[in-house]
Amino acid sequence: MIKILSIVGASGHGKVIADIAEQLGFTINFYDDAYPNKTHIEHWLIHGTCADLVSLNNADITLSHNVVVAIGNNDIRQQKIHLLQQNGFNLISLIHPNAIVSQYASIASGTVVFAGAVINAFATVGVGCIINTAAVVEHDCFIANFAHICPNVALAGGVSVGSKSWIGIGTQVRQLIKIGDNCLIGAGSTVVKNISNNVTAFGSPAVTRK
Numbered sequence: 261m262i263k264i265l266s267i268v269g270a271s272g273h274g275k276v277i278a279d280i281a282e283q284l285g286f287t288i289n290f291y292d293d294a295y296p297n298k299t300h301i302e303h304w305l306i307h308g309t310c311a312d313l314v315s316l317n318n319a320d321i322t323l324s325h326n327v328v329v330a331i332g333n334n335d336i337r338q339q340k341i342h343l344l345q346q347n348g349f350n351l352i353s354l355i356h357p358n359a360i361v362s363q364y365a366s367i368a369s370g371t372v373v374f375a376g377a378v379i380n381a382f383a384t385v386g387v388g389c390i391i392n393t394a395a396v397v398e399h400d401c402f403i404a405n406f407a408h409i410c411p412n413v414a415l416a417g418g419v420s421v422g423s424k425s426w427i428g429i430g431t432q433v434r435q436l437i438k439i440g441d442n443c444l445i446g447a448g449s450t451v452v453k454n455i456s457n458n459v460t461a462f463g464s465p466a467v468t469r470k
């Protein structure tokens with residue numbers, strides 16, 4: 261049986277997701293709101309906008325489309341995921357065959373886990389998250405919905421990352437630290453103190469930007 265996956269977001273991030281999905285046996289249909297100005301991404305066709313995809317599902321309620329949202333912006337990814345869920349789509353998660361995910365970790369729908377990532381025992385990852393290339397999410401971490409853990413981030417045991425927070429590339433976070441919702445942690449930071457909601461912080465040690 262052919263497994264079809266609709267990917268919303270024809271971007272660099274979308275290409276990585278398409279590559280993973282093909283390795284997992286899916287045939288890809290891209291959708292992007294830049295359509296019809298943009299009709300291709302690499303060799304993949306873009307079939308329409310996100311609204312076009314929604315009307316497709318509404319036209320045939322016997323179909324349950326598999327979908328993943330490949331948009332790096334956490335707010336927009338959340339909006340698109342909510343729209344697709346409200347319209348009956350089957351939001352799936354994708355885990356690269358060379359990622360390592362503990363049998364005791366939990367990964368919610370709409371989350372993507374890229375090559376080389378490690379998610380250790382009793383870590384919990386919410387809906388619509390990105391666990392990017394070679395990120396390490398140690399035991400007992402909690403990653404809330406729509407967060408993005410960038411490439412080469414290392415979260416030590418029991419770290420908590422709030423909803424829609426973005427942990428920049430190469431950042432390391434000390435064990436048991438709590439990072440709030442809607443935070444942005446700059447590239448290459450070292451987080452050694454809790455970070456409250458809605459904050460941009462960076463540096464080693466990371467300090468809040470005034």
Ligand SMILES: CC(=O)SCCNC(=O)CCNC(=O)[C@H](O)C(C)(C)COP(=O)(O)OP(=O)(O)OC[C@H]1O[C@@H](n2cnc3c(N)ncnc32)[C@H](O)[C@@H]1OP(=O)(O)O
Nearest residue numbers: 392410411427428429444445446447448449460461462463
């Ligand atoms: C697969 C992928 O590509 S995933 C994407 C990965 N990308 C990332 O992780 C990027 C994360 N973003 C950053 O780190 C950004 O630099 C931000 C968001 C922290 C700040 O960006 P901006 O608001 O544009 O700040 P800007 O670049 O103007 O820098 C302002 C000052 O902060 C400093 N600064 C910016 N980022 C950092 C950082 N990560 N660490 C230390 N200092 C920094 C700059 O040197 C500059 O200092 P100055 O005023 O003394 O010259």
